[in-house]
Amino acid sequence: MDSSKNAFWLTWILKRRTALALTLGLVFIAVTMIHESRKLIGLPNEVFWNNKLQWRACADWVLAGDSRVNGALAPSEMSSVSPGLRIRNFGFRACGYRPDYLEAVENVLDPESDNPAIILGVSPRSLTQRPTSRNEFQKRVNMPRVVCRNWEQIMWTLKRRPLEHWYALICHSRRPARPLFLLYPDGWAAGALNPERPEHALKQYRREFTHNNVDPDMIADTLECVKRWTRSGVRVYGFRTPAAPAMIELENELSGFDETAFVESFTQAGGVWLAVNQTGYHSYDGSHLRWDAALQFSRDLAEAAAEAQKNDGCSVVAVRCGFNPILAARALHHLPEFQTSAP
Amino acid sequence: MLFNSLIFLLFFGLFITLWPLLRGRNNFRWSYLVAASLVFYGWWDWRFIFLIVGSGLIDFLVGLGMVRFPRRRKWLLVLSITANIGTLATFKYLDFCLQNVNRVLTLLGFDDAVPLAGLPLPVGISFYTFQSMSYTIDVYRGQLKPVRNVMHFFAYLAMFPQLVAGPIVRAAHLLPQLKHGRAATPQERWTGLRLIVNGYAKKVIIADNLAPVVQSAFGAGDPERACALWWAVMVLFAVQIYCDFSGYSDIARGLARWMGYEFPVNFDHPYISSSFREFWTRWHISLSTWFRDYLYIPLGGGRGGALSAHRCMWITMALSGVWHGVGWTMLSWGLLHAAYLSIERLTNWPRRLAALPGGRHVATLLVFALVCVAWVFFRAIGVSQAFQIVLAMFDFTNINLAAAREIVQPEHLALVLLVAMRHLYIYFELDRGSWRAAAPARALEPLVTAGLLWASVFMRGPGQDFIYFQF
Numbered sequence: 001m002d003s004s005k006n007a008f009w010l011t012w013i014l015k016r017r018t019a020l021a022l023t024l025g026l027v028f029i030a031v032t033m034i035h036e037s038r039k040l041i042g043l044p045n046e047v048f049w050n051n052k053l054q055w056r057a058c059a060d061w062v063l064a065g066d067s068r069v070n071g072a073l074a075p076s077e078m079s080s081v082s083p084g085l086r087i088r089n090f091g092f093r094a095c096g097y098r099p100d101y102l103e104a105v106e107n108v109l110d111p112e113s114d115n116p117a118i119i120l121g122v123s124p125r126s127l128t129q130r131p132t133s134r135n136e137f138q139k140r141v142n143m144p145r146v147v148c149r150n151w152e153q154i155m156w157t158l159k160r161r162p163l164e165h166w167y168a169l170i171c172h173s174r175r176p177a178r179p180l181f182l183l184y185p186d187g188w189a190a191g192a193l194n195p196e197r198p199e200h201a202l203k204q205y206r207r208e209f210t211h212n213n214v215d216p217d218m219i220a221d222t223l224e225c226v227k228r229w230t231r232s233g234v235r236v237y238g239f240r241t242p243a244a245p246a247m248i249e250l251e252n253e254l255s256g257f258d259e260t261a262f263v264e265s266f267t268q269a270g271g272v273w274l275a276v277n278q279t280g281y282h283s284y285d286g287s288h289l290r291w292d293a294a295l296q297f298s299r300d301l302a303e304a305a306a307e308a309q310k311n312d313g314c315s316v317v318a319v320r321c322g323f324n325p326i327l328a329a330r331a332l333h334h335l336p337e338f339q340t341s342a343p
Numbered sequence: 344m345l346f347n348s349l350i351f352l353l354f355f356g357l358f359i360t361l362w363p364l365l366r367g368r369n370n371f372r373w374s375y376l377v378a379a380s381l382v383f384y385g386w387w388d389w390r391f392i393f394l395i396v397g398s399g400l401i402d403f404l405v406g407l408g409m410v411r412f413p414r415r416r417k418w419l420l421v422l423s424i425t426a427n428i429g430t431l432a433t434f435k436y437l438d439f440c441l442q443n444v445n446r447v448l449t450l451l452g453f454d455d456a457v458p459l460a461g462l463p464l465p466v467g468i469s470f471y472t473f474q475s476m477s478y479t480i481d482v483y484r485g486q487l488k489p490v491r492n493v494m495h496f497f498a499y500l501a502m503f504p505q506l507v508a509g510p511i512v513r514a515a516h517l518l519p520q521l522k523h524g525r526a527a528t529p530q531e532r533w534t535g536l537r538l539i540v541n542g543y544a545k546k547v548i549i550a551d552n553l554a555p556v557v558q559s560a561f562g563a564g565d566p567e568r569a570c571a572l573w574w575a576v577m578v579l580f581a582v583q584i585y586c587d588f589s590g591y592s593d594i595a596r597g598l599a600r601w602m603g604y605e606f607p608v609n610f611d612h613p614y615i616s617s618s619f620r621e622f623w624t625r626w627h628i629s630l631s632t633w634f635r636d637y638l639y640i641p642l643g644g645g646r647g648g649a650l651s652a653h654r655c656m657w658i659t660m661a662l663s664g665v666w667h668g669v670g671w672t673m674l675s676w677g678l679l680h681a682a683y684l685s686i687e688r689l690t691n692w693p694r695r696l697a698a699l700p701g702g703r704h705v706a707t708l709l710v711f712a713l714v715c716v717a718w719v720f721f722r723a724i725g726v727s728q729a730f731q732i733v734l735a736m737f738d739f740t741n742i743n744l745a746a747a748r749e750i751v752q753p754e755h756l757a758l759v760l761l762v763a764m765r766h767l768y769i770y771f772e773l774d775r776g777s778w779r780a781a782a783p784a785r786a787l788e789p790l791v792t793a794g795l796l797w798a799s800v801f802m803r804g805p806g807q808d809f810i811y812f813q814f
Contacts, residue, residue: 009786010785010786013785013786013789014785014786015529017533017788017789018529018532018533018536018789020789020793021536021540021788021789021790021792021793021796022536022793022796023793024789024790024793025540025792025793025794025795025796025797026796027793028793028794028796028797029796029797029800029801032797032800032801158800158801160801160802160803160804160805161801161802163552163752163754163755163758163802163804164752164754166754166802167752167753167754167757207559210559210562211559211562
């Protein structure tokens with residue numbers, strides 16, 4: 001009886017195995033996608049990036065740079081130091097200071113602003129010619145308009161995980177790190193990693209700097225922009241983005257970035273350099289600041305910039321910020337969940 | 344359109360949905376297949392459609408002409424070969440030749456350089472020109488009757504699953520199949536699905552995840568002098584290129600199965616070969632047999648004695664090398680394999696070694712190691728880099744395990760182990776065991792296939808083109 005039952009099931013499976021394999025495969029994929037979609041909190045990823053690209057003449061202060069700036073500077077926190085300023089974080093993942101990006105930065109600045117300033121977060125990586133495929137700004141600018149927002153959200157849940165993630169999961173030697181990002185309408189991407197991997201980014205940076213050093217032409221283009229902006233009355237501040245001590249050491253050693261020379265040229269071009277404690281803030285992966293450290297850093301940087309302005313004899317003029325309270329409330333709603341993820 | 348792109352999945356989904364409706368009548372089926380194939384090909388660059396149509400039309404007309412004007416068969420064959428080789432030479436080799444001419448001119452003291460043509464390389468040109476040539480040669484030899492319907496011919500030549508990276512399917516194999524609009528049986532659909540899923544898994548999980556490691560090792564301007572590092576990198580590359588290319592072939596075969604057609608096996612676990620002769624019967628089989636039937640044997644093959652056989656083999660391997668790519672590195676790769684084969688013929692070392700206890704395993708390892716050394720020339724940016732790497736591989740005074748550990752992580756080794764296990768499974772003939780036919784094993788197959796499908800989505804490496812596209 002049992003063997004005939006088994007034979008029945010085997011025949012049933014074998015007859016339908018193509019459909020069965022496809023259905024099972026799609027079910028597995030759908031379950032993983034649902035699981036992944038729960039990691040997306042705050043503003044939807046697509047809305048977050050596309051909103052940034054839509055910004056035109058809407059800010060008094062524009063914060064520019066790569067993912068380090070994107071994750072390290074909270075405009076709302078900076079506004080609490082300098083009330084009334086419309087501050088936008090225009091940082092993009094893997095973004096370098098290419099001419100088109102610098103032009104876009106300038107466009108975000110309100111030409112009517114009484115206190116216009118551009119704050120450039122400088123990391124050696126942002127001064128290298130990296131492939132455009134990984135540059136979030138380039139990718140978004142070149143993306144066809146027909147790409148539907150929901151579609152991008154779906155694709156996010158289908159994104160690949162690095163091989164080491166699966167190896168850790170299978171071998172249990174390392175627990176896979178769970179990244180969490182809370183995306184704010186003002187451009188800040190608050191981040192955390194649980195558990196933290198203070199040396200996670202080092203390997204990738206070491207590999208990149210082996211073949212891809214700081215590009216002198218890119219520095220020259222950036223400084224040319226600084227000159228032009230300062231001449232037109234825009235204050236330009238620069239700072240080196242903080243990271244883990246090992247990362248700063250690695251960058252100094254391998255990237256070909258000469259900070260002293262850069263600062264000298266930057267100030268000669270009319271910019272004001274904000275000397276920050278580069279290793280004084282907590283990084284969750286060696287490169288990016290954890291969200292609570294980012295809040296602290298934002299406050300510190302805003303105070304430094306305000307002090308620089310006072311010394312310059314300028315005053316801050318209050319202009320109402322176009323902040324969307326509904327989206328902000330929605331994002332803030334997730335904060336408790338976010339806090340529990342951080343150790 | 345890349346097989347590993349979302350647009351291709353949508354394209355194939357649409358194609359296979361409409362296929363049963365149009366399959367019934369020959370003209371509908373062929374026209375549908377040709378139209379879909381041209382869309383597939385034109386997705387890269389629509390201008391290349393004219394090239395494939397133009398060179399295909401010449402071969403179609405030459406085939407008909409050979410029947411109509413039997414006395415001028417030879418001239419018609421020359422026309423076909425000239426058109427095909429001429430196209431290949433113009434698009435693929437012209438700039439390389441001009442660069443070398445310019446070098447010679449510089450050495451002779453001439454200041455003026457011949458300007459380069461700068462023509463783009465049409466995707467898969469080496470594959471479809473060889474396929475097209477096989478048609479006219481077979482018709483010339485009287486081994487094949489020319490087709491009279493142009494759509495029938497183009498359905499063979501441009502059939503999208505094998506158009507850009509093979510397998511190189513012979514006209515005699517595919518044209519008769521195309522005459523029938525047979526629906527795929529449930530067994531064929533199952534085999535097709537398994538081939539497709541296995542092919543994707545090989546490409547996107549294994550090859551694409553290993554590619555960045557190999558790329559970063561070869562990308563360094565001055566290769567590190569570390570023996571262990573380069574052996575590790577070359578093993579990774581051996582696995583990467585096998586999974587990349589055999590993955591494509593598997594997907595192509597699987598897609599054809601779903602359409603009711605059958606393509607020949609192109610890769611048969613090449614790394615279990617215990618001689619180089621065996622290696623070439625397991626690696627890129629469709630190309631090896633093409634060169635054997637249309638070049639090596641017509642050149643004389645083994646008919647003119649041992650010396651002639653060596654000469655023909657060296658010419659064949661050299662041309663096989665440059666078929667793979669333009670440059671001295673590819674030529675060196677082909678010639679190195681020719682040297683391996685010559686030494687093997689002269690000494691018969693694999694057979695002698697295999698006669699010793701455990702000798703077959705040693706021979707297999709040795710063949711694999713030497714194949715890895717040859718891959719250095721295939722992958723290197725230039726000949727000088729290749730020689731530097733080969734020297735580093737054999738510099739046993741500087742093993743430097745730490746450098747290897749730095750670049751090759753346990754997860755990469757896990758992928759290599761997976762491929763090695765699959766090869767060993769065949770090597771020790773475990774596939775012939777009765778357990779495979781047992782009910783639990785068969786019932787688990789859909790689950791394993793579903794798991795691979797899932798893994799191909801979430802464990803995929805950073806997107807890479809198929810290596811063989813550049814050929």
